[in-house]
Amino acid sequence: MSESAKAHLPVDGGVPNTRFGLIKDRSLQLKDGYLSKIPLFQFILLSICFPMWGAAASLNDILITQFKALFTLSDVASAFVQSAFYGGYFVIAIPASRVIRKYSYKVGLLLGLSIYIVGCMLFFPASHVATYTVFLAAIFSVAVGLSFLETSANTYSSMIGPKESATLRLNISQTFTPVGFLAGALLGKYLIFTDGDALHKQLEGLDASARQALATEALQRTLEPYRLMIMVLVVLVLLVAITQYPHCKPLNEANQEKPSSVAETLAYLSQRPAFIKGIITQFMYVGVQTALWSFTIRLALQMDSSINERSASNYMIYAFIAFFIGKMFANFLMTRVNQDLILIAYSVLGMLALVYVISVPNFSAVWAAVFASAMLGPGWATIYARTLDTVEDKRFAETAGAIIVMAIIGGAVIPVLQGLISDLSGSMQFSFIINIFCFGTMALYFWDIYRHSKTPVASKETAA
Template sequence: MRDDIVVVGENRAVKRRALIRNPARQLPSGYLDRIPYLQFVLLSLLFPMWGAAAGLNDILITQFKHVFTLSDAATAFVQSAFYGGYFLIAIPASRIIRRTSYKVGVQIGLAVYIVGCGLFFPASTLATYGMFLFCIFAVAIGLSFLETSANTYSSMLGPRETGTLRLNISQTFTPIGNLLGVILGKYLIFGTGDSIEAQMEAAPTPQAKLALGQELLQNTLLPYKYILVVLVCLLVLFVITEYPAARPAEDPGSHRASLGETLRVLARNDRYRKGIVAQFLYVGLQTAVWSFTIRLALDLYPGMNERSATNYMIVGFCCFLAGKFVANVLIARFSAARVLVVYCAIGAVLLLLAAFGPAAASVWLVVASNLLLGPGWPTIFGQTLDTIEDKRHQETGGAILVMAIVGGAVIPVLQGLVSDVAGSLQLSFVVSAACFAGILLFFRGNLRQGAGTPGAPARAS
């Protein structure tokens, strides 16, 4: 019996050594035969970093509105600068990644993100809205490299049949970053006492008002100091960690696809085109909900200050995180498209009730809608990317999907305009409800075509 135990122990040790000596094997498709967990976890730690940046944007919108005296539509240009950076850089980023590697794309993204955060220091001195928008744009350039690399890379680091589920797991880290970004903003940017609007109105002279505004803008530096430390640590870890290429093997008789050829192929892919529209609507929906949650609370409760109103955003991100965990479990058991159809239907109803229902319940309905937002981005991304049968077009296809993030630059401005015209921020959430309805139609189409079975990739039409 003891000899048997020794033999079993030795066999396990041999297997462990074999796994160490024989890392995950890359298949001709570019996927791996198993997940390299260390690399996968480290890659997933990037996801909270763009979540933190997005969370801080929601804080900055509230602060800038009163410091710079902006309309609701003008405050949404924070998101336009952020997501506009994604839109402009995604294709160049994809071409650089294609010529180098996903790992190089991550390193470039981290380096540019560090530079963008550093620019907030001179911006706080210049104290102009345009300079802050430029800083946010610079951060977005770095994040465009990160997301273009990391989203596709996460889906490739393991077997193909679990690619969408793997991306959903990585994306579960994003709301942790959103939550940390909002918490940093709450305690480091917003103060106690009266709201920023009340403080600015109470300033006795224009000079005192200007001085108060400059003092408040200095607070924007504090969260970025902590983010800079984390970014430097991540960059060092990525430099010293070995990563698989995770690229499909090239057919010796084939040639590298040019940008024009790739665009023509993708333009003929009906499912891919619909995926771009769905991603545009999803990011716009998510950004609009997050951009105006704090503002809605301040509108509904005039005596509330920004620090207290941020609690609604914190609860919202907790709901977002919880919704992701539930969705991961459901998608592992049921069709991803079926799960998202149900999520979108409930989300649309909640936001319609928020727009037209009692004001007292409105902000809580908006907060609750975060429960339904979680699985949208990774599921749309994973299923749409898998409609590309010729993997020579994959990097560019992924980059165009990242470009669809520009929805975050458009939908919040549209919702802000509706708020300004209607004179009701509450009513403007009908725009977000319409986005949920559009995404529902996309997943309903996928469901009819049999896409998104449990753990399985979508198939090209």
Template sequence: MGRIWLPLVLIVSLFFLWGGANNLNDVLIAQFKKAFVLNDFEAGLVQSAFYLGYFLIAMPAGIYMRRFGYKSAVIFGLTLYGIGALLFWPAAERATYGMFLFALFVIASGLAFLETSANPFVTLLGPPETATRRLNLAQAFNPLGSIAGILIGQHFIFSGVEHTPEQLAAMSEAQRTAYYVSETHAVQWPYLVIGIVVLGWALLILATRFPRLITAHTATASAAMNGGVMGKLLRDKSFIGALLSQFFYVGAQVGVWSYTIRYVQATMHGTPAKLAANFLTAELVCFMIGRFAGTALMKYVAPVRLLFVFAAINVVLTLYAVMHPGSSGANALVACSFFMSVMYPTIFALGVEGRSDDERKLGSGLLVMTIIGGAVLTAIMGAVSDHSSMSDAMIVPTCSFAIIALFAWRRRSARSAI
């Protein structure tokens, strides 16, 4: 065990690192909207660029991992993550929004490698009988990283300086330019430090001797890619339901978190972004608490039943945020995060439940790709906000949670009929 604990700590830490990167995007949406004078749709492209990276790189990351191994995939992913973070410095110097989006795409590409490799890697670093416990421990660090990301953004990126359109109009051209430049440059040092830390972590993993892992992964990988397995999965209505539910879940989660700061500012007028970020931090704390509470509840309530109840509650909470904009609506969104906590792993588990090894591997890859929902639904929410209001945009996650509830209800009914 002494030879395993250091590699295990290094890999578990990755869950913290990508949690921070994911939720720093929620800060960047508000920051770039201010620095580049963007509408909500344009600001939402932060998440579109990010999750497009996940979608496009997930399968190549799996192929790379099968060819070169888990450790190599982790190092390559950290390298991409670090390079993407370092690209924020020249992007800020050039004050080019498109370059920031490219940097986020590079970061997301690195995270796709990390998520594809780290989850199975953790299960292999130790005795098989404690694999589930190790993975649950590793996943617990993800919301901690998310909270750290929000706090970094709140205290090191947000300046607390908010100008109304009237105040900006009253400024001289030079004053407005100086303001926009200062807000753009605010991201440089935090991301420079992140980039250095991540690349340093890659070197540390490179220098660490990992135990030899003996698995059947390589031997069965090619079989998992044949058309027969793919065709069987895509003809399975239950699996398609899981894919759709995961797509809408990721879109709802990313959408709610991405626009919480904007929702607070739009419905609680005069609230600066730095203060509005407290609501986002509260959401992540609720998410973390919900993860542990939901796991405990599953000892007494079937996971599919709990998924249905939590999804139905979130339909009500997000609909309330639509109909009652303001502090009570914002608090409803905070509560929503508690009930989102168990959805991703529960839908994922239902999607691969009872399948052969080949189906499980290919099915897992397809389920990871549904993370593109974070790009699609966030952009739709931005478009709804631009044409109506930010509170009305919350109808998108309302519909998403309704689809998840329908999936859970059908799975529950199917089980009852057996």
């Protein structure tokens, strides 16, 4: 087949997509891996995968509070929930990218969803063993599945349509993520937390037998959200399995005959300073996002000792709603204003909000933390798409995308550092100071991009 013919292949390779009653899409596969237009049904189904890791992540924020009381943990020890979760991402991202490189993005999605189901199922034996380390192992297993899922979905979303709309397309998919954050928080609030006194107060003064009984009951409640998630995941994996997806990989036989190795990819990426800066910024972004949400409930409990975990979780829910609003507003602005200026403004406002959090000794500090969550809005997707776009040779796209996902290890590091600051200073409020530096890194990153841009004001077409 000639190169000109290859450049305009239908997304399904010319095979009518009539099984299961699905309608054949007319999008054309372009030579660089992008499509001539977005296949709408496939894009929507792909975007529905995004809330699934949001739900798992926000449940971690609930588990941190629950495990701290049940296992009598320090703030730094409770933060190891996030270390287990984001450590799974870090370890598996490169292997996941090689699977995607050898097979397809769809295979990556199916593997991710399937392993995610297995990880959720591991919570059930973990509840019977009832030790902190076994729960951490179950959380790590969930993260392994999510690493496959997110490594596939983030890069795929940026590729499944025209190149000029890659950043906005990923931002639209990422807009679904707060739905998962909110769902996870609501599941935790109503299925894990209870009314009455805070759990640590309920456990105080009980004899060993009564304490064990209450702890067992509390651990059993942690299973309820995962039962529901397993059912949703089974439906989703079946829908993805029966839907035909475009390959979204460069149409170049030479590249397919000699796929790039990890070493070749790393050598290529190490010569691209813009890619390295993006990785550092993504590390900081995920760090501040995870740390903010890990300790919002703890901050509320510290600032008002009269409330319990269920009441304090409301502020976690408000944070996710603020995050969603912030992201939607940013998506609107990106069609009209330079993206870099938007991210600079968001980062600076986030820093100011956190200065308020650590400076004002009353409950309004919790609301400032909620506002800071709104300023996270467009960060992940914009940094991801910008960083991936620096990889001009798309032979390296899958592994480059995995390395960007590996930057999620910031979610394992920053919360632990914040927990350490809290333990050493004796102030959860003061520990939020570390998040100011994360927002500052983001502001400098986008200022650097804006300063070196040949076109300071992005055209409407570029933003779209």
